[in-house]
Amino acid sequence: MNGKFLSLILLLLLSLNTWVARLPAAGIDFYHYWGVAKARQLSPSPLQNPYVASTAHADVLNQYADASNDQILKEANSYRRTLDLTGTPLLYTVSALLPESYSLAIKGFRLGQLVLFVLTIFLIGVLRGNSTGFELLALVLAATFSPFLSDVVVGNLNAIQLFLLVAAALLIERAQPQTSKARLRYGVMILCGLIFITLLKPNLLLSSLLLSAVFLRKYGLPRPTLLIPAGVAFTVLLLVATNVCLGSAQVWLDWYKLVSASQDRLAYPIEAGNYSTTLLLSQLYTLDIYTAVNAVAVFLIVSFCSIVAIAAIKQGSPLLGRSREIVFNILQDSGLVVSIAVTITFALSPLVWAHYYTLLLLPALWLLDTRFPWQLGNWLSLLAIIFASGGLVNLLSTWFVFSPEVYAVSFMLGWVWVWAGLLITVLKRALGATKHMPLATE
Numbered sequence: 071m072n073g074k075f076l077s078l079i080l081l082l083l084l085s086l087n088t089w090v091a092r093l094p095a096a097g098i099d100f101y102h103y104w105g106v107a108k109a110r111q112l113s114p115s116p117l118q119n120p121y122v123a124s125t126a127h128a129d130v131l132n133q134y135a136d137a138s139n140d141q142i143l144k145e146a147n148s149y150r151r152t153l154d155l156t157g158t159p160l161l162y163t164v165s166a167l168l169p170e171s172y173s174l175a176i177k178g179f180r181l182g183q184l185v186l187f188v189l190t191i192f193l194i195g196v197l198r199g200n201s202t203g204f205e206l207l208a209l210v211l212a213a214t215f216s217p218f219l220s221d222v223v224v225g226n227l228n229a230i231q232l233f234l235l236v237a238a239a240l241l242i243e244r245a246q247p248q249t250s251k252a253r254l255r256y257g258v259m260i261l262c263g264l265i266f267i268t269l270l271k272p273n274l275l276l277s278s279l280l281l282s283a284v285f286l287r288k289y290g291l292p293r294p295t296l297l298i299p300a301g302v303a304f305t306v307l308l309l310v311a312t313n314v315c316l317g318s319a320q321v322w323l324d325w326y327k328l329v330s331a332s333q334d335r336l337a338y339p340i341e342a343g344n345y346s347t348t349l350l351l352s353q354l355y356t357l358d359i360y361t362a363v364n365a366v367a368v369f370l371i372v373s374f375c376s377i378v379a380i381a382a383i384k385q386g387s388p389l390l391g392r393s394r395e396i397v398f399n400i401l402q403d404s405g406l407v408v409s410i411a412v413t414i415t416f417a418l419s420p421l422v423w424a425h426y427y428t429l430l431l432l433p434a435l436w437l438l439d440t441r442f443p444w445q446l447g448n449w450l451s452l453l454a455i456i457f458a459s460g461g462l463v464n465l466l467s468t469w470f471v472f473s474p475e476v477y478a479v480s481f482m483l484g485w486v487w488v489w490a491g492l493l494i495t496v497l498k499r500a501l502g503a504t505k506h507m508p509l510a511t512e
């Protein structure tokens with residue numbers, strides 16, 4: 071039997087064993103997705119939208135769970151007797167399609183998570199131009215990468231978001247429309263996809279905006295008199311669907327009021343598992359959270375601009391003209407651009423649960439090139455995955471006791487290693503030394 075095939079089978083069994091062990095987990099995040107629509111279906115009288123009537127939704131679900139024989143539902147309900155509804159109206163509307171049986175719904179959802187995760191890791195290899203070895207890597211990460219396993223346990227969306235982002239970036243990279251009609255068709259498809267991704271969970275707003283910029287840079291603006299109305303019409307369609315499903319014409323406004331009610335609304339502490347870099351800086355140096363966000367943003371901007379300026383100066387070209395050319399060249403590569411966007415999002419976000427780091431696999435693996443195992447990008451990719459998984463700290467915790475801040479630093483170093491790799495990629499691209507760097511066109 072072929073050794074690679076045998077390894078693939080063994081890794082698949084390991085992944086499935088790890089995953090099956092998590093099937094009975096309660097899914098405390100998924101409970102919210104499933105519960106909003108189900109409470110509205112089960113209630114004997116119409117409910118107001120969930121953002122102004124979360125208690126009424128919780129009461130319906132509590133009564134249903136108390137009378138149910140579904141043990142997974144009962145466990146999830148024991149954690150969620152009150153509801154903390156911060157998901158978007160689109161998320162709860164889409165979740166209305168889930169089965170009424172909680173056990174069936176969450177097991178099916180977890181199967182989808184696993185399949186999409188494995189597929190997405192392979193597609194990242196396709197996006198960066200060389201997928202050799204990524205099928206094995208996908209199974210290893212499915213069995214061992216703790217943020218993904220945490221995503222499976224709580225039933226969150228990160229594996230699905232990872233797939234949607236990679237699919238959008240790959241579609242833009244491989245589109246190559248030859249006619250104005252084809253460009254318009256791709257433009258509408260990509261625009262509507264990015265609108266859906268953003269409205270489903272807005273933490274990918276920057277990624278969606280920058281991917282839109284890549285499409286415009288690569289293919290130009292396809293007939294704005296048709297593209298823009300199509301995007302507006304699709305957005306209106308989603309808004310109307312959510313308003314109808316959740317029973318309110320101002321459900322989006324109520325959602326926005328809820329999540330922006332105060333500075334502390336989503337500021338969960340590090341002790342609760344919020345491994346945000348900006349929150350870490352805020353707590354360590356007693357800074358206002360906005361000051362910490364601005365400080366990290368300045369670091370990102372200065373480091374990126376410095377790399378671009380160094381490349382321009384080394385080429386002896388006019389600084390501004392060559393810098394603009396370098397940035398425009400970056401916008402030709404959807405893999406590089408979405409990797410930069412995801413990394414910036416991790417650096418700046420004030421709320422980063424451990425399972426969110428599933429998304430960091432996109433930039434981390436985009437740096438990986440299995441053809442040249444000793445190149446610097448591979449080592450930075452490996453370091454990012456190790457630190458973003460909390461694996462090193464978990465190993466050392468066998469002998470030492472660490473504070474929550476140490477775990478936060480470990481996760482922070484995950485995106486820092488990725489950022490360093492991306493800056494090196496930008497520099498080498500700009501200087502023409504791209505032989506051993508990830509190239510989507512290879």
